[in-house]
Amino acid sequence: MATVDQLTSQQAIALEDKYGAHNYHPLPVVLSKGEGVYVWDVEGKKYFDFLSAYSAVNQGHCHPKIVGAMTSQAQTLTLTSRAFYNDMLGKFEKYATETFNYDKLLPMNTGAEAVETALKLCRKWAYEVKGIDENEAEIIVCENNFHGRTTTIISFSNDPVARKNFGPYTKGFIKIEYDNLKALEEAFNSSSNIAGFLVEPIQGEAGVYVPSEGYLAAAKELCKKHNVLFIADEVQTGIARTGRLLATCGNCDCVDKHCSGTPEVKADILILGKALSGGAYPVSVVLANDDIMGVIKPGNHGSTFGGNPVAAAIGIAALEVIKDEELADNAQELGELFRAELAKFIETSSIVNGVRGKGLLNAILINDTEDSSTAWDICIALRDNGLLAKPTHGNIIRFAPPLVMTKEQLLECVAIITKTLKQFEK
Structure with missing residues (x-):
């Protein structure tokens, strides 16, 4: 085993602190293994992952089908650039466009790149x-x-943390209050040059704000x-x-069981x-019609x-x-259970004001x-009790x-969360 693989948590953190840019403030835990809902630190302690890499690991850590698709493709062809065709991208584009009911897909890599792509597409259309x-x-x-940084x-x-001292800033954007239809209509009426409305169906980073x-x-x-x-x-x-394939529930194939009556958007x-x-x-994409x-x-x-072959193979998997594991249905059912169980605790809690989400x-x-x-401090205590959140x-x-x-597993996690919160009751 290489020396670098034998680091303690303190050594790993010290290396990042010395040689890495300080653009994040991670929870002090050094992970070295993941499987399903669990992760392990370098000392071997096991945790429930309650962040999922900001929802990137919905399918669980190291899902064998996804890892299999990645390793198989990586041993065959990894990158051609878009100077040439490859035999995987078209398959991915077909599968994804049919899944989400759009004509075309433009592949990128990160979420921020995809947002930038959508902004360019919107402006050119305008x-x-x-x-x-x-x-x-x-x-x-x-x-x-x-939407990124x-x-x-x-x-x-x-x-202000994301903005300050990074100007001059790009013009052409109008900010309105979230979940305010009157403000949206007023913005439309204030200008004839409106090309698009960019919105998160739920504002995650802002604190999981679910609109009306x-x-x-x-x-x-x-x-x-x-x-x-x-x-x-x-x-x-x-x-x-x-709990839906998409939060906007457009072309969702799981609403038959859990439809709330919200019109398709x-x-x-x-x-x-x-x-x-x-x-x-x-892997990221922008989807739109012709x-x-x-x-x-x-x-x-x-x-x-x-659109590289590895990304395409992974995207399909x-x-x-x-779809195969019905994870949207599982998210819907467990989400309702989670909020119900936390609500019981909150009724008599002085440390938590409420729970929200979807x-x-x-x-x-x-x-x-x-x-x-x-x-x-609560998240540090959660870590000590075997659950990671931020x-x-x-x-x-x-x-x-x-x-x-x-x-x-969810009920076990609720028990960890409530036990931890009780330590901070006033």
């Missing part, structure tokens, strides 16, 4: 189809959004009325995380990533690795696992200020386990 004067297109976004994306973020029932459907109708593209960023919420442009890879390899995707011509956009994307609100260390926005803890979790 100039060449809608007829907006060049360089005048505006895209509506929501306050407290999180590229220069353009942080230009319409209101997170019917908000997305009504927003889509307003977009249609004003000839504006509805762009859904489902990088985190898609691929069964919220099909995005004009759909952005997917994270769990499209099963956590094995960066009337929109048709504006993209050779040379307009691309990526050396986007990742989607097949979701499917297995949930969060609890800690009864303290955003600048306090309480949520972080705060967001100071006093909110997000809970998002792999969707392969069983009912028995």
